[in-house]
Amino acid sequence: FYVFLLVLSRSHALSFYLFNGEQRCLLAMLPIHSTGIGEYSVSGSYGVMHVNLQVFRVVDEQVLFHQERITTGTFSFDVDEPPGSLASPSPRNVQVVEASALGLRHAPLTTSFDQDVKISLCVKGYRTGASASTAAKRFVSVELEGHLITNTKNSLREGERLDKVGEGLARIEDELAQLVIQIDRANSRANHLRELGERTKHRIVWTSILAFVVLIVTGLLQVLHLKKYFQKFTNPRRSSRNSGFSFKNRYAYA
Known part of the structure; x- marks a missing residue:
């Protein structure tokens, strides 16, 4: 052959x-x-x-x-x-x-x-x-x-190694993506808590101001009420004194 x-x-x-x-x-x-x-x-x-x-x-x-x-x-x-x-x-x-x-x-x-x-x-x-x-x-x-x-076997081995590296990079990329998502969620929660704290602080301030105003108004009303109350006891005596003086004078002139 x-x-x-x-x-x-x-x-x-x-x-x-x-x-x-x-x-x-x-x-x-x-x-x-x-x-x-x-x-x-x-x-x-x-x-x-x-x-x-x-x-x-x-x-x-x-x-x-x-x-x-x-x-x-x-x-x-x-x-x-x-x-x-x-x-x-x-x-x-x-x-x-x-x-x-x-x-x-x-x-x-x-x-x-x-x-x-x-x-x-x-x-x-x-x-x-x-x-x-x-x-x-x-x-x-x-x-x-x-x-x-x-494909040479060395290239195949290199390809397998690169595939493993690619899988590792893909896994790292997924982990980074999950980490970014967690960071975004944490930032969202922090912003929500910050806004909630600001709203709570504003409510506390306005509530304190309103309570102070109510307290002042209540104090003024009480003062006026006490003033009127004591005036009831002082006005009748003055009127009785004035009436007695005028009676004596009337008889004296008579």
Whole structure:
């Protein structure tokens, strides 16, 4: 089987006929702790044949994704750091064909090799029965997104940390909002008590003034009443004296 060697920096799509018993692989260098995504499509049916898809890490042949009898869909896999050295030889008993020799487009490597891991994406056709024709083939299309990176694990961890920080900030914001509400209520109560105190003080002042006026008026009325009362006892004596004097004088003149 063949291996198409590609170093991807943007979206690429490969379409080819896959024959019965044939396996074709796509090699890519992906950064450590990245996530690769892609799409596949298998159409046409010339004879009885199915297609399997497998993605593995070349350095230790660790399977990252495996799907049997693929038709149309998407796939994703995480690129973890392999144990030991990152140097990865080509797969055993596999003929490596440069992409330029096949007339395929390719782009220069954009990341350093000491931070990348070689990934192999392979599709294989197989017969479903002993009577299947060896000439059976399927039309396979594989597309890989540029750099095959969606979110690195470090970014995910950073995102989780930022989410926690965001939750903490949201909680603090809620607490501050509640504190502001409580402060507003306390200010409202203080203003209400202040207004109530002012009204009470005014009522007390006016009540005191009214009571003082009433007291003065009552005192004056009592003084006038006592004056009239004592005048009743003093006026009759004066009148009797005056009447006696006039009587004596009258007899004297007579």
